[in-house]
Amino acid sequence: MVTSAVPQVVLTNVSKQYGSSPPVLQQIDLSIAKGEFVSLIGPSGCGKSTLLKLISGLSSASSGSILVDGMTPVNARETISFIFQDATLLPWRTVTNNVGLGLELEHVSRETRKQKVESLLELVGLTHVARSYPRQLSGGMKMRVSVARALAIKPRLLLMDEPFGALDEMTRDRLNEELLRLRAEQNWTAAFVTHSVAEAVFLSTRIVVLAPSPGRIAHQIAVDLPFPRTSVTRESPEFESLVTSVSRALRGVQSA
Amino acid sequence: MKKYVVTLLNALGVFAALLLLWQILVLLLHLPAYMLPAPLGVGRAVVARFPSLVASLAITAQEAAGGLAASIVVGLLIALLFAQSRWIRRMLYPYTILLQTVPIVAVAPLILMWVGPGILSVTLVAFIICLAPIIANTTQGLISVEPNLIHLFLMHNASRIQILTRLRLPHAVPALFVGIRIAAGISVIGAITGELFAGSSRVGEGGLGYSILYASAQMETDYLFALVVAATVLGFVFFFLVMFLEWYFLHNWHESARTMSDE
Numbered sequence: 001m002v003t004s005a006v007p008q009v010v011l012t013n014v015s016k017q018y019g020s021s022p023p024v025l026q027q028i029d030l031s032i033a034k035g036e037f038v039s040l041i042g043p044s045g046c047g048k049s050t051l052l053k054l055i056s057g058l059s060s061a062s063s064g065s066i067l068v069d070g071m072t073p074v075n076a077r078e079t080i081s082f083i084f085q086d087a088t089l090l091p092w093r094t095v096t097n098n099v100g101l102g103l104e105l106e107h108v109s110r111e112t113r114k115q116k117v118e119s120l121l122e123l124v125g126l127t128h129v130a131r132s133y134p135r136q137l138s139g140g141m142k143m144r145v146s147v148a149r150a151l152a153i154k155p156r157l158l159l160m161d162e163p164f165g166a167l168d169e170m171t172r173d174r175l176n177e178e179l180l181r182l183r184a185e186q187n188w189t190a191a192f193v194t195h196s197v198a199e200a201v202f203l204s205t206r207i208v209v210l211a212p213s214p215g216r217i218a219h220q221i222a223v224d225l226p227f228p229r230t231s232v233t234r235e236s237p238e239f240e241s242l243v244t245s246v247s248r249a250l251r252g253v254q255s256a
Numbered sequence: 257m258k259k260y261v262v263t264l265l266n267a268l269g270v271f272a273a274l275l276l277l278w279q280i281l282v283l284l285l286h287l288p289a290y291m292l293p294a295p296l297g298v299g300r301a302v303v304a305r306f307p308s309l310v311a312s313l314a315i316t317a318q319e320a321a322g323g324l325a326a327s328i329v330v331g332l333l334i335a336l337l338f339a340q341s342r343w344i345r346r347m348l349y350p351y352t353i354l355l356q357t358v359p360i361v362a363v364a365p366l367i368l369m370w371v372g373p374g375i376l377s378v379t380l381v382a383f384i385i386c387l388a389p390i391i392a393n394t395t396q397g398l399i400s401v402e403p404n405l406i407h408l409f410l411m412h413n414a415s416r417i418q419i420l421t422r423l424r425l426p427h428a429v430p431a432l433f434v435g436i437r438i439a440a441g442i443s444v445i446g447a448i449t450g451e452l453f454a455g456s457s458r459v460g461e462g463g464l465g466y467s468i469l470y471a472s473a474q475m476e477t478d479y480l481f482a483l484v485v486a487a488t489v490l491g492f493v494f495f496f497l498v499m500f501l502e503w504y505f506l507h508n509w510h511e512s513a514r515t516m517s518d519e
Contacts, residue, residue: 078413080411105422
């Protein structure tokens with residue numbers, strides 16, 4: 001895994017406020033280096049999803065600056081993929097055409113699209129359902145299609161907003177392992193919002209713990225578990241102790 | 257599918273039983289045919305007047321279908337306009353409600369006066385009565401897209417046109433069909449209402465509505481019944497045609513069309 005010190009996402013003194021209500025996020029300074037996998041975790045109302053929306057440019061900051069690859073988020077969009085809480089598949093499209101959506105919107109030719117989608121479906125193990133419609137798939141499968149669609153445009157930055165939150169634990173664990181395998185092959189940078197401490201520890205190179213009202217960064221915890229991480233990783237004492245310390249940090253911000 | 261056949265057989269069985277009851281009642285009560293003809297009498301009238309019945313049916317079908325088709329095209333265009341901004345909706349939506357609440361029976365004579373009697377004015381009446389449900393449902397379908405789907409498209413730098421053609425329009429198809437289903441039923445009512453006023457350009461030839469007036473004036477009650485049955489059948493055919501189209505276009509992905517065969 002190539003984790004260089006070159007910052008890919010830089011937030012400087014970022015605040016977000018809706019109208020005259022109290023700020024959702026206050027004075028956030030956060031830098032994400034190329035190749036990092038950063039999880040954002042915190043109690044509800046700490047603005048972690050808002051933070052992700054700001055980095056994607058879907059929402060704009062009230063003050064402060066956000067740069068992605070040295071550009072404004074909106075200008076950097078070609079290199080960013082967003083994976084939402086629900087799979088957000090288009091029900092009238094087959095799996096193949098859902099995965100190809102981003103390429104289609106970016107005017108990639110039909111031939112190239114076909115090739116790319118096919119190899120991607122193979123990569124995420126969806127070839128056998130290529131012609132199925134979303135309603136025929138399980139929740140885990142749908143999410144896998146969503147991930148494939150996000151990766152189709154070869155993103156350099158992947159933003160994920162609790163993508164596996166609605167899945168059962170076993171499916172979630174398996175998808176986590178697959179996500180890391182894909183990351184090892186494609187080497188994108190990731191910002192990942194989750195409620196699950198274990199998921200955050202398993203996936204991340206760094207965990208950012210946010211405190212609520214107003215949303216701010218309370219702790220940053222480096223996760224130096226070696227890659228590749230597998231189901232064995234979850235049983236290691238290092239994993240256990242990281243889960244304990246992140247949980248403790250989380251309890252700290254909740255009771256404060 | 258098997259369930260569907262059973263449902264159909266049940267419905268036919270009830271229908272046959274009702275016919276039988278009707279026939280027996282007429283015979284027992286000695287009702288004169290001009291008051292209430294027996295089913296067999298209606299059947300005889302159908303056979304005897306078959307060519308003119310079919311001719312009337314064809315005219316009404318043409319008017320209703322024409323009005324329905326025009327309302328789908330125009331309704332979709334208006335819905336597309338409405339989907340553009342909340343301001344447009346606020347400004348113009350009250351008029352669609354007006355379109356729905358205005359009594360068509362009162363407007364039909366006006367249309368006849370402006371356009372002149374004949375197929376065109378009747379089609380226009382059917383068109384007007386069909387328009388509101390198409391506009392209301394399609395607009396709803398176009399604007400009720402989940403915000404995250406819009407976000408997804410925005411993340412891919414999608415243009416407004418792309419969001420419209422690849423997201424809003426396909427998303428609105430089920431709602432459009434709800435509108436078409438409602439409109440299909442009332443299109444026949446609209447056409448017949450129109451015919452009651454607009455009649456035909458030639459005496460003795462006209463759609464079902466015109467023939468109903470004619471038969472009632474002549475006290476041909478058995479033929480009148482046959483015409484009512486024909487009008488009902490026409491409405492049914494329209495409804496099922498739309499149901500089939502809906503199933504054809506949506507069964508792959510939409511719940512409403514998928515469960516239809518199980519109901």
